[in-house]
Amino acid sequence: MRKQIVAGNWKMNNDLVHTESLLSDLKKQTQTSNAEVMVAPTFTNLYHAFEALRTTNVVVVAQNMHFAENGAYTGEISASMLKSVGVETVILGHSERREYFNETDELLAKKVDAALTNDMRVIFCFGEELTDRKSRNEETIVKNQIKNALFHLNAVAFKNIVLAYEPVWAIGTGETASPEQAQDMHAFIRKTLANKYGNEVADSVSILYGGSVKPANAQEIFSKPDVDGGLIGGASLNAEDFYAIVNAF
Numbered sequence: 591m592r593k594q595i596v597a598g599n600w601k602m603n604n605d606l607v608h609t610e611s612l613l614s615d616l617k618k619q620t621q622t623s624n625a626e627v628m629v630a631p632t633f634t635n636l637y638h639a640f641e642a643l644r645t646t647n648v649v650v651v652a653q654n655m656h657f658a659e660n661g662a663y664t665g666e667i668s669a670s671m672l673k674s675v676g677v678e679t680v681i682l683g684h685s686e687r688r689e690y691f692n693e694t695d696e697l698l699a700k701k702v703d704a705a706l707t708n709d710m711r712v713i714f715c716f717g718e719e720l721t722d723r724k725s726r727n728e729e730t731i732v733k734n735q736i737k738n739a740l741f742h743l744n745a746v747a748f749k750n751i752v753l754a755y756e757p758v759w760a761i762g763t764g765e766t767a768s769p770e771q772a773q774d775m776h777a778f779i780r781k782t783l784a785n786k787y788g789n790e791v792a793d794s795v796s797i798l799y800g801g802s803v804k805p806a807n808a809q810e811i812f813s814k815p816d817v818d819g820g821l822i823g824g825a826s827l828n829a830e831d832f833y834a835i836v837n838a839f
């Protein structure tokens with residue numbers, strides 16, 4: 591049985607005061623679904639969030655990390671630094687990292703390796719741009735993103751990989767992929783994994799959808815058989831909205 595996961599990516603939002611208030615609001619929510627719940631605050635608030643959520647089942651996740659263990663990489667954070675503050679899951683490959691910080695598939699492969707070497711779980715993001723979809727090239731783009739960053743791994747490594755399909759045209763735009771578009775792509779991703787690693791691996795990997803998921807559309811998207819949850823941006827900044835999504839299963 592695949593894990594259902596709802597992860598909130600807070601991106602570069604919430605200073606310490608806002609983080610405290612959101613953490614306190616999150617602790618007041620009631621969960622009625624079985625989904626694993628995650629939140630990804632900024633680096634500066636990770637330890638605070640970890641301490642605040644210690645008594646809950648909410649997993650604290652990092653939004654990025656460097657591939658090196660330590661060294662002269664000003665401004666960067668390593669896997670072992672994340673682990674030292676209780677963080678054992680990291681988002682890698684988000685389209686905003688790819689677009690604004692020039693993260694390539696090759697770099698991401700190194701980051702994935704570093705995370706797995708440190709026994710961390712990876713939420714690996716990928717997805718096509720609008721021009722790719724308009725030219726009906728979305729499957730090729732997605733397949734290459736997965737292949738280039740992950741297909742050097744062995745099958746066992748996929749125990750610690752969660753995939754997050756995020757069509758770039760649906761991120762923060764209010765435009766969501768239709769539940770059918772999400773299902774079609776998730777089924778294609780699972781088939782791509784099955785072709786390389788076999789059905790057992792493909793059927794065990796959780797594939798999340800991300801891109802303008804809101805309380806109003808979450809249930810329909812999550813009802814699709816190959817959609818195992820969501821990576822939520824904007825709507826995760828409000829505890830009630832976020833838990834409406836968590837409970838949409």
Ligand SMILES: O=C[C@H](O)COP(=O)(O)O
Pocket residue numbers: 599684756760761762763764800801802803821822823824825
């Ligand atoms: O990481 C989350 C995604 O980029 C989705 O963001 P959004 O829900 O604001 O569209």
